[in-house]
Amino acid sequence: MRVQGKFPIRRKNEGKFVLDGSQTSNGWQAFIPNEQNVMEKNPLRGFVSSANQYPADSTYPYYIHARSFEAYRNRRINEVLGKNNQVKVEDLMQLHSDNYNLKAAESLPYFLSTIAIISALNEAEKKAFDKLSSWDFYNDVDSEGASYYEAWWDALMPLLWDEFDVEKTSLTYPTAYQTIYLLKKYPELKWFDFQSTPEKENAQVILLKAFRESVLQIENWKKDKGFEKVRWADYKDSYIGHLLRVAALNIKVQHGGNHDIVNAHSKTHGPSWRMVSSLEKNGIKTWATYPGGQSGNPGSRYYDRFLSHWTSGRYFELDFMQVIPEQPQQLTIILKPE
Secondary structure, rough: EOOOOEEEEEOOOOOOOOOOOOHHHHHOOOEEEEHEEEEEEOOOOOOOOOOOOOOOOOOOOOOOOOOOOOOOHHHHHHHHOOOOOOOOOHHHHHOOOOOOHHHHHHHHHHHHHHHHHOOOOHHHHHHHHHHOOOOOOOOOOOHHHHHHHHHHHHHHHHOOOHOOOOEEEEEEOOOHHHHHHHHHOOOHHHHHOOOOOOOOOHHHHHHHHHHHHHHHHHHHHHHHHHHOOHHHHHHHOOOOOOOOOOOHEEOOOOOOOOOOOOOOOOOOOOOOOOOEEEEOOOOEEEEEEEEOOOOOOOOOOOOOOHHHHHHHHOEEEEEOOOOOOOOOOOOOOOOOOO
């Protein structure tokens, strides 16, 4: 598999900042030869995978710049495929719906151990701590642990990088992977200190503050909704948005997954087309599913006909024309009102 396209040869760090376009020295000087584009052929592991991860290792001779290559889905895919020497079509279908949260598996034990030494937790916080401690790291539909973790993460990032949220400053948050690395490796990092307070905060203080804010957020959510439990599908509150951006035409979806998970379905985004193909001796066989239907009319019963199949991981086999007919065939389509 070779990455196709025409890619400029960049100098180190080129592309991170805007350059003076009036200077020809800042323009692209040459392009990577196509035969030297990133590629992988017959790897020893027996498969090739791609999930928007960094495409090459340190031996690649050309500079590649991007700050947000995916860091979790690709490793989970490689882990699953690497354990199976006889991958079947059904295995790949199941992999599409894999809800294992590798980011949580690599961060939550550290989060919990960091705040565990603090005993002053209220009843709701103790309950959340216990839910998280027993969670299996799967963002499944009924998981409460997933809800508590995702709420904690969402509260944590703005607290950690509050200095980045300054007008007239072109800064973006570090990635999730970078953030977790810094929390573990440098818990006393100066960025973790609130500049607005006289005290010196560190990773432990920020993690605890974010934890308490997330628990309060969930308690208020349960009160507003009238729910006793915080199921992940309810808390995530996913929907399939209409192209017209009209809220009344959106369709609510009970589904697992999230950002950084193979089943990358967040509140408003997700895989719109899932397909598995088998290259067989007698031809290609392909199965697919998508979150919608065969009608664009919201009033039609066919508008969302395949949505339940998509959420449950059910696929339809696609038909391919195997032989081109010698004579043109006449096809009559009769349209009848519903």
